[in-house]
Amino acid sequence: MSRTHITCTVNGDPVDFLASDGTSLLDALRDELGLTGAKEGCGTGDCGACSVLIDGRLNCSCLVFAPEAEGTEIVTVEGIADDDRLHPLQQTFLEGAALQCGICTPGVLIAAKALLDANPDPTETEIRYALAGNLCRCTGYDKIVRSVQEAAVQLKGAAR
Amino acid sequence: MRYTSPTTVDEARSLLAEHPGSRVFAGATDLVPQMRSGRPAPPVLVDLKKIAQLMSVTHENGQWTIGAATPTANLTRNHDFTAMFPGLSEAMGLIGSDQIQNRSSLGGNLANASPAADSVPAMIANGVQAVIATADGTRTVPVAEIVTGPGRTSLADGEFIVEFTLADTPADTSDAYLRMIPRTEMDIAIVGSAVRLTVSDNIITDATVVLGAVAPTAVTVPDAGAALIGAAINAGQIDDSALNTLADAASAACDPIDDKRGTVAYRRRVAGVLTRRAAATAVERAQNGA
Numbered sequence: 064m065s066r067t068h069i070t071c072t073v074n075g076d077p078v079d080f081l082a083s084d085g086t087s088l089l090d091a092l093r094d095e096l097g098l099t100g101a102k103e104g105c106g107t108g109d110c111g112a113c114s115v116l117i118d119g120r121l122n123c124s125c126l127v128f129a130p131e132a133e134g135t136e137i138v139t140v141e142g143i144a145d146d147d148r149l150h151p152l153q154q155t156f157l158e159g160a161a162l163q164c165g166i167c168t169p170g171v172l173i174a175a176k177a178l179l180d181a182n183p184d185p186t187e188t189e190i191r192y193a194l195a196g197n198l199c200r201c202t203g204y205d206k207i208v209r210s211v212q213e214a215a216v217q218l219k220g221a222a223r
Numbered sequence: 224m225r226y227t228s229p230t231t232v233d234e235a236r237s238l239l240a241e242h243p244g245s246r247v248f249a250g251a252t253d254l255v256p257q258m259r260s261g262r263p264a265p266p267v268l269v270d271l272k273k274i275a276q277l278m279s280v281t282h283e284n285g286q287w288t289i290g291a292a293t294p295t296a297n298l299t300r301n302h303d304f305t306a307m308f309p310g311l312s313e314a315m316g317l318i319g320s321d322q323i324q325n326r327s328s329l330g331g332n333l334a335n336a337s338p339a340a341d342s343v344p345a346m347i348a349n350g351v352q353a354v355i356a357t358a359d360g361t362r363t364v365p366v367a368e369i370v371t372g373p374g375r376t377s378l379a380d381g382e383f384i385v386e387f388t389l390a391d392t393p394a395d396t397s398d399a400y401l402r403m404i405p406r407t408e409m410d411i412a413i414v415g416s417a418v419r420l421t422v423s424d425n426i427i428t429d430a431t432v433v434l435g436a437v438a439p440t441a442v443t444v445p446d447a448g449a450a451l452i453g454a455a456i457n458a459g460q461i462d463d464s465a466l467n468t469l470a471d472a473a474s475a476a477c478d479p480i481d482d483k484r485g486t487v488a489y490r491r492r493v494a495g496v497l498t499r500r501a502a503a504t505a506v507e508r509a510q511n512g513a
């Protein structure tokens with residue numbers, strides 16, 4: 064398999080790495096860049112545990128070939144906090160007990176951030192649809208949805 | 224496996240000619256799961272997303288041109304497009320999750336040749352044409368002529384879809400798409416039904432009905448279209464006997480598989496029910512100028 068030299072921006076930092084052409088972006092993030100937040104739940108686009116933002120768009124990184132990342136800006140769960148201050152979503156997830164095993168959480172946080180970036184005031188139905196591509200085997204989803212609602216309120220308060 | 228990202232149609236054409244067995248892709252939302260399930264990896268992958276023509280959506284002189292690799296989310300977020308083709312848009316809006324729709328393309332949905340592909344019945348109902356890059360030029364064919372069976376297409380080796388074209392719908396014409404899935408989200412259709420029709424002076428004057436997931440390919444059902452043509456609309460409601468004939472024709476056209484997700488009898492029945500409902504929605508939209 065040929066290996067390609069890839070240059071992109073991850074969580075605001077310029078990075079470069081070598082990856083085999085058939086490698087997924089998920090494996091490249093985890094194995095080449097040591098960013099193990101995004102998880103592999105299925106490897107086939109069904110579970111959303113591997114969700115990242117690529118040029119601001121929500122994607123399953125397991126469905127992206129690493130060379131496609133050339134020149135893009137990627138955001139993973141490691142990049143959503145503001146230094147030591149957790150992102151409001153991370154804080155409300157902790158306070159609202161929106162996670163148990165935590166495998167789905169990095170992907171859910173990224174999908175929820177993508178939603179709130181585009182729609183700061185989503186209805187409960189909009190939240191549930193926006194997170195339909197993120198499977199959670201533990202929480203039953205209600206605490207996730209409540210925590211996203213609470214984060215939306217806090218973010219709107221902060222924007223005022 | 225080697226990854227390539229040509230920036231012109233010509234460059235892609237040469238890559239495909241030089242490397243027999245290579246595969247084009249757009250979102251890879253079908254390709255990657257298939258490779259993961261053990262299908263042999265192609266020697267060369269040709270990423271179509273760096274070709275500007277395949278990623279653009281234009282609307283000029285009453286015609287839409289949609290690049291074959293454009294993510295469906297770009298269309299479902301385009302209000303001019305969704306207002307003109309609400310049914311085709313709702314079909315695209317049903318594909319997977321937001322993550323999937325940020326990648327899934329119409330070219331991939333069609334060329335993957337799944338009998339259950341959601342956009343395909345709605346594209347056929349709307350008379351969408353596919354522009355195909357051949358070895359030395361292009362040819363244009365109706366979408367209905369691309370898929371020949373599950374996983375099989377009429378595209379020759381080295382050919383790929385460049386773009387789709389479709390004409391503006393007149394104000395008295397609209398479409399609708401409904402599907403049935405065993406779950407509420409993120410599932411594959413066991414029946415899909417697309418209806419496009421025209422209403423003039425409270426009479427349906429033209430109608431096309433296309434079913435998905437009930438036969439090896441999407442099927443146009445002329446008897447179902449004929450059942451609607453001439454039907455009267457009273458206070459927004461389609462004449463009941465026409466609806467019954469419509470539902471019977473839709474059910475009769477089904478040649479579905481029988482599996483744990485839906486029996487033959489159930490899929491047949493649901494095809495009739497969904498087609499009635501899709502026709503009712505299309506009439507409402509046509510009368511409201513959508």
Ligand SMILES: Cc1cc2nc3c(=O)[nH]c(=O)nc-3n(C[C@H](O)[C@H](O)[C@H](O)COP(=O)(O)OP(=O)(O)OC[C@H]3O[C@@H](n4cnc5c(N)ncnc54)[C@H](O)[C@@H]3O)c2cc1C
Nearest residue numbers: 108249250251252253254319328330331332334340341384
């Ligand atoms: C979790 C999940 C849920 C899904 N849900 C649905 C659903 O509800 N409904 C549905 O219909 N589909 C669904 N799909 C399937 C898939 O997302 C769609 O079929 C999508 O439209 C495929 O587009 P793509 O660009 O990703 O195709 P790719 O995977 O890039 O390509 C698919 C096939 O088409 C070929 N191809 C791609 N582009 C072209 C072209 N321009 N010319 C010629 N050949 C081409 C490729 O070689 C490949 O064989 C789902 C997939 C996943 C992973």
Ligand code: FES
Nearest residue numbers: 104105106111125
């Ligand atoms: S690991 Fe990517 S969607 Fe499950």
Ligand code: FES
Nearest residue numbers: 163164199200201
């Ligand atoms: S917390 Fe365990 S899968 Fe969601």
